[in-house]
Amino acid sequence: MTTIAPAPVVDALRAVLPADRVVDDPDVLASYAHDDAEWAPWELPAAVVRPLDAAQCQAVVRACLEHRVPVVPRGAGTGLSGGANATAGSVVVSVEQMTRIHEIDPAERLAVVEPGIVNDDLRAECAKQGLWYPPDPASSPWSTIGGNVATNAGGMCCVKYGVTRDYVLGVQVVNGLGELVRLGRRTAKGVAGLDLAGLMVGSEGTLGLITEITVKLRPARAPEQTVAGYFANLVDAGRAVASITASGLTPSALELVDRTCLEAVDAWKNLGISAEADVLLLGRADAPGAAGEAEADEMIRHFDAAGATFSARATDAEEADALFAARRLAYPALERLGPVLTEDVCVPRAAVPEMLARIQAIGEANRVTIANIAHAGDGNLHPLLVTPVGDEPARERAQTAFHRIIADAIDLGGTVTGEHGVGLLKRDGLVAEQSPENLAMQRAVKAALDPHGILNPGKVL
Amino acid sequence: MTTIAPAPVVDALRAVLPADRVVDDPDVLASYAHDDAEWAPWELPAAVVRPLDAAQCQAVVRACLEHRVPVVPRGAGTGLSGGANATAGSVVVSVEQMTRIHEIDPAERLAVVEPGIVNDDLRAECAKQGLWYPPDPASSPWSTIGGNVATNAGGMCCVKYGVTRDYVLGVQVVNGLGELVRLGRRTAKGVAGLDLAGLMVGSEGTLGLITEITVKLRPARAPEQTVAGYFANLVDAGRAVASITASGLTPSALELVDRTCLEAVDAWKNLGISAEADVLLLGRADAPGAAGEAEADEMIRHFDAAGATFSARATDAEEADALFAARRLAYPALERLGPVLTEDVCVPRAAVPEMLARIQAIGEANRVTIANIAHAGDGNLHPLLVTPVGDEPARERAQTAFHRIIADAIDLGGTVTGEHGVGLLKRDGLVAEQSPENLAMQRAVKAALDPHGILNPGKVL
Numbered sequence: 068m069t070t071i072a073p074a075p076v077v078d079a080l081r082a083v084l085p086a087d088r089v090v091d092d093p094d095v096l097a098s099y100a101h102d103d104a105e106w107a108p109w110e111l112p113a114a115v116v117r118p119l120d121a122a123q124c125q126a127v128v129r130a131c132l133e134h135r136v137p138v139v140p141r142g143a144g145t146g147l148s149g150g151a152n153a154t155a156g157s158v159v160v161s162v163e164q165m166t167r168i169h170e171i172d173p174a175e176r177l178a179v180v181e182p183g184i185v186n187d188d189l190r191a192e193c194a195k196q197g198l199w200y201p202p203d204p205a206s207s208p209w210s211t212i213g214g215n216v217a218t219n220a221g222g223m224c225c226v227k228y229g230v231t232r233d234y235v236l237g238v239q240v241v242n243g244l245g246e247l248v249r250l251g252r253r254t255a256k257g258v259a260g261l262d263l264a265g266l267m268v269g270s271e272g273t274l275g276l277i278t279e280i281t282v283k284l285r286p287a288r289a290p291e292q293t294v295a296g297y298f299a300n301l302v303d304a305g306r307a308v309a310s311i312t313a314s315g316l317t318p319s320a321l322e323l324v325d326r327t328c329l330e331a332v333d334a335w336k337n338l339g340i341s342a343e344a345d346v347l348l349l350g351r352a353d354a355p356g357a358a359g360e361a362e363a364d365e366m367i368r369h370f371d372a373a374g375a376t377f378s379a380r381a382t383d384a385e386e387a388d389a390l391f392a393a394r395r396l397a398y399p400a401l402e403r404l405g406p407v408l409t410e411d412v413c414v415p416r417a418a419v420p421e422m423l424a425r426i427q428a429i430g431e432a433n434r435v436t437i438a439n440i441a442h443a444g445d446g447n448l449h450p451l452l453v454t455p456v457g458d459e460p461a462r463e464r465a466q467t468a469f470h471r472i473i474a475d476a477i478d479l480g481g482t483v484t485g486e487h488g489v490g491l492l493k494r495d496g497l498v499a500e501q502s503p504e505n506l507a508m509q510r511a512v513k514a515a516l517d518p519h520g521i522l523n524p525g526k527v528l
Numbered sequence: 529m530t531t532i533a534p535a536p537v538v539d540a541l542r543a544v545l546p547a548d549r550v551v552d553d554p555d556v557l558a559s560y561a562h563d564d565a566e567w568a569p570w571e572l573p574a575a576v577v578r579p580l581d582a583a584q585c586q587a588v589v590r591a592c593l594e595h596r597v598p599v600v601p602r603g604a605g606t607g608l609s610g611g612a613n614a615t616a617g618s619v620v621v622s623v624e625q626m627t628r629i630h631e632i633d634p635a636e637r638l639a640v641v642e643p644g645i646v647n648d649d650l651r652a653e654c655a656k657q658g659l660w661y662p663p664d665p666a667s668s669p670w671s672t673i674g675g676n677v678a679t680n681a682g683g684m685c686c687v688k689y690g691v692t693r694d695y696v697l698g699v700q701v702v703n704g705l706g707e708l709v710r711l712g713r714r715t716a717k718g719v720a721g722l723d724l725a726g727l728m729v730g731s732e733g734t735l736g737l738i739t740e741i742t743v744k745l746r747p748a749r750a751p752e753q754t755v756a757g758y759f760a761n762l763v764d765a766g767r768a769v770a771s772i773t774a775s776g777l778t779p780s781a782l783e784l785v786d787r788t789c790l791e792a793v794d795a796w797k798n799l800g801i802s803a804e805a806d807v808l809l810l811g812r813a814d815a816p817g818a819a820g821e822a823e824a825d826e827m828i829r830h831f832d833a834a835g836a837t838f839s840a841r842a843t844d845a846e847e848a849d850a851l852f853a854a855r856r857l858a859y860p861a862l863e864r865l866g867p868v869l870t871e872d873v874c875v876p877r878a879a880v881p882e883m884l885a886r887i888q889a890i891g892e893a894n895r896v897t898i899a900n901i902a903h904a905g906d907g908n909l910h911p912l913l914v915t916p917v918g919d920e921p922a923r924e925r926a927q928t929a930f931h932r933i934i935a936d937a938i939d940l941g942g943t944v945t946g947e948h949g950v951g952l953l954k955r956d957g958l959v960a961e962q963s964p965e966n967l968a969m970q971r972a973v974k975a976a977l978d979p980h981g982i983l984n985p986g987k988v989l
Contacts, residue, residue, distance in 0.1 A: 173773075173774055174770055174773060174774060174876075174877060174878045175876050175877055175878065176773065197776060218719065219719045219723075221717055225717065226716070229694070230717060232723070232726070233690070233694060242965070242969060244965075246965040247965075248963060248965045248966050248969065249963065249966065250966055250969075252943050253876060253941055254874040254875060254876060254906075254907055254908075254941075254942055254943050254946065255687070255874065255877065255905075255906040255907055255908070256682055256686065256691060256874045256903075256906050256907075256908050256943075256946040256947055257874055257943040257945070257946055258679065258680045258730045258943075258945050258946065258947055258948070258949050258950070259943045259944050259945050259950060259954070259957070259958050259961055259962065260950060260958050260962060260966070260967070260970050260988060260989070261727060261730070261731055261734075261735075261970045261973055261974070261988070262680075262693070262726060262727055262729065262730055262731075263966070263969055263970060263973070265693070265723060265726045265727065266722060266723055266726065266727050266973075268723065269719045269722070269723055270722055270723075273722075274722075285778075286775075286776030286777075286778065287776065309635060312635060312637065313634055313635060315658060315747030315748065316747075317746075317747065354819075355819065356819075358815075358816065358817075358819055413715040413716065413717045413718055414715060415635075415636050415714060415715060416635060416636055416716065417635045417636065442717075444716075445715075445716040445717050446715055446716055446717075447715075447716070447717050480714055480715075481715055482713050482715050482717075482718040482719075482720045483720050484718070484719050484720050485715065485717040485718055485719065486717055486719055487719070488719055489719070489720060489721060493720070496720075497720050497721050500720055501720065501721060502709060502710060504703070504705075504707040504708075504709045505709050505710065505711055505721070505724070506721070508703060508709065508711075508724055508977060509721050509722045509724060511976040511977060512722055512724070512727075512973055512976055512977065513722070514976065515972040515973055515975065515976035516969060516972060516973065527721060527722070528721070528722075
């Protein structure tokens with residue numbers, strides 16, 4: 068951390084915003100200075116502002132533009148790549164209080180919302196009208212739609228229903244010139260001009276400060292069926308996933324939990340799974356009525372044919388919850404052991420067993436505990452690197468392992484980030500993954516839309 | 529038309545390409561000088577080149593870059609907005625002979641193809657492996673995937689399955705600096721860097737010449753059920769569409785054919801529908817087995833409840849084809865009356881009856897025959913403006929009507945183009961629809977990625 072920057076921008080912010088919208092108390096600044104990414108650098112911002120509407124957002128960006136001070140957009144701060152981490156003297160714009168739902172329109176199947184609304188809150192309001200907003204990142208009880216859009220968040224159901232990008236029709240942003248601009252559309256289809264709304268999705272605050280989002284909705288779906296399978300090794304589990312995909316079945320979730328997770332859960336809750344299984348696969352199916360039960364049974368058949376040592380279909384919600392317990396408890400079980408760095412690589416589906424084997428070898432070679440949760444149906448793996456608190460050599464070994472995992476994901480034809488974003492943690496990985504020409508095109512777009520370099524500079528590119 | 533530009537670029541092209549790849553015979557040039565858009569201006573290019581691979585595409589763009597000559601990318605030339613129309617002295621790059629399928633991978637559910645492959649040909653190859661490429665523009669027997677990607681083509685099934693954008697994972701392009709660049713990914717998920725692959729989709733050749741496309745595939749689906757409903761007026765038909773949407777039912781097609789179309793079809797084929805119906809609604813459902821039949825029956829119930837004077841569900845493929853005959857024959861039936869200008873506005877679903885009423889009034893006020901086919905489930909309308917051959921005053925009245933329709937679509941919260949693109953015909957409409965700040969951002973992106981302005985200049989922006 069450096070010292071707090073001199074305060075002319077703070078005075079400028081106070082001149083254009085109500086006094087209670089601008090905070091420069093150091094304790095508060097510290098609590099807004101970073102997201103949930105372990106090991107990503109951060110420094111104290113000059114101020115945190117909490118705008119209440121788009122006009123206030125615009126006033127903030129204009130003040131920052133005038134003083135050439137970086138704007139760091141922030142939703143709930145649940146990001147896992149450091150994308151919302153402050154730089155010294157920057158202005159963190161927390162949209163957490165912009166939580167209004169402007170409309171939910173069942174006839175058009177869309178909602179128009181402010182960026183600060185929490186994912187689960189929007190889903191609950193949609194459900195009241197028989198509608199469904201599918202993207203379901205694990206952070207959905209806390210993370211905001213604005214943050215979800217900025218990172219193009221995924222989740223468990225995207226194996227069937229796609230990611231945030233697939234649900235964004237339009238956005239309103241404050242751009243790099245301090246203009247409030249509406250991009251995209253409200254209609255079901257539309258190809259008028261370049262797809263700048265799409266470009267904003269996943270741009271991690273580097274191209275605009277999002278002030279409003281129009282999302283596409285689906286009709287509410289049938290209740291899900293849940294299945295579980297225990298496997299003696301990764302190869303069998305991988306074969307089950309491949310055979311489900313090849314059969315034309317599309318589960319509404321297909322999750323993998325590895326031995327290290329199962330052991331951590333057992334050490335905490337004594338579910339006894341790790342004695343029976345090396346790998347746990349969890350599936351969901353949501354076709355309506357008998358079709359959903361048939362899909363669940365078919366998944367069980369694929370589990371068994373691939374050599375599952377145990378398989379079961381839940382008959383009610385309580386049983387489903389019990390089957391998903393190991394998945395749900397994996398993260399807190401690991402956190403008991405020390406700080407957890409959540410990795411997020413995505414590889415071709417067929418490469419999942421090979422990637423998991425490599426991750427295990429990397430963990431052993433570097434003496435780092437690495438557990439794995441994976442959206443197996445998508446090839447999206449979350450290796451979870453755990454190090455004991457305060458053990459600096461272990462932390463250095465873990466960082467070596469982290470970079471090795473990224474290199475191996477690229478080697479297998481994968482990407483360095485499936486759904487968490489580049490932020491600060493994956494900047495080197497991005498350079499390793501993409502060609503210099505591709506990166507130069509991205510920098511050219513960034514420079515074109517943010518000519519003064521005030522929008523979350525230093526992130527992604 | 530102006531005279532052909534001097535030929536230094538032609539010599540330069542001949543220096544880097546096999547002789548048979550470069551054509552400057554005026555008769556051939558004329559046949560490649562424009563797409564299927566009525567009334568869009570075009571001029572003779574200096575040359576047509578027909579590259580066989582990405583390296584030849586790159587050589588063309590480099591030669592054009594050196595001579596500062598516009599590159600006009602072209603697929604099959606089935607576009608309806610003039611996006612592939614040549615300017616005087618430009619070089620038309622026809623990718624029609626780049627038709628290879630590099631791979632179809634059932635395990636990853638993706639295909640990697642060259643841009644010149646025809647949509648239906650790709651679909652047929654995918655079907656052989658139990659896979660499905662959904663986007664189904666009406667031009668699918670002739671149009672290329674490259675053209676589909678460049679215009680972000682839609683079709684009938686997108687009411688349930690989305691548009692071309694939703695199936696593009698990655699592209700390889702020659703960019704404005706003459707570099708061959710791979711954008712996007714092969715994995716199911718990925719958020720590494722700005723979404724430039726997505727930005728290329730629908731950019732109509734203004735940001736890059738597409739040389740390869742990686743598309744997402746779905747498992748083959750169940751055969752569709754087909755239903756038809758006759759309605760005495762637009763209000764009843766509109767109510768049926770709204771009630772289907774509100775019920776949570778998602779048809780795999782929901783098409784509307786209006787009285788003017790029905791009369792044109794009857795005048796040609798004497799199907800006798802126009803005596804019984806003012807508006808025809810056609811629906812399809814593709815849930816597997818009994819569920820699909822139930823969805824079809826539910827659509828029929830919505831038709832009847834909204835006041836259909838007749839409704840039917842096809843029991844076999846032949847009957848389904850008969851029910852869809854009026855939709856299939858509408859366009860050729862109208863072409864018998866004169867050149868047809870295909871409009872392509874998209875309005876909120878609830879505004880479809882109002883928009884159709886306004887279109888009818890515009891036709892009457894300007895004494896222009898305007899028939900309507902509509903992707904009613906999406907609010908995407910195709911008013912078809914027909915004028916007698918050689919009737920210049922009628923053509924001027926039709927152009928007035930064309931602009932009036934665009935203005936009314938914007939007035940109802942719609943967009944000037946739902947799936948055909950801006951090209952030349954909708955440039956004024958784009959300016960009317962989008963804010964100056966939005967357009968300036970698009971121009972900034974264009975300038976950043978095509979600094980010398982050689983990629984399809986004058987189109988879209």
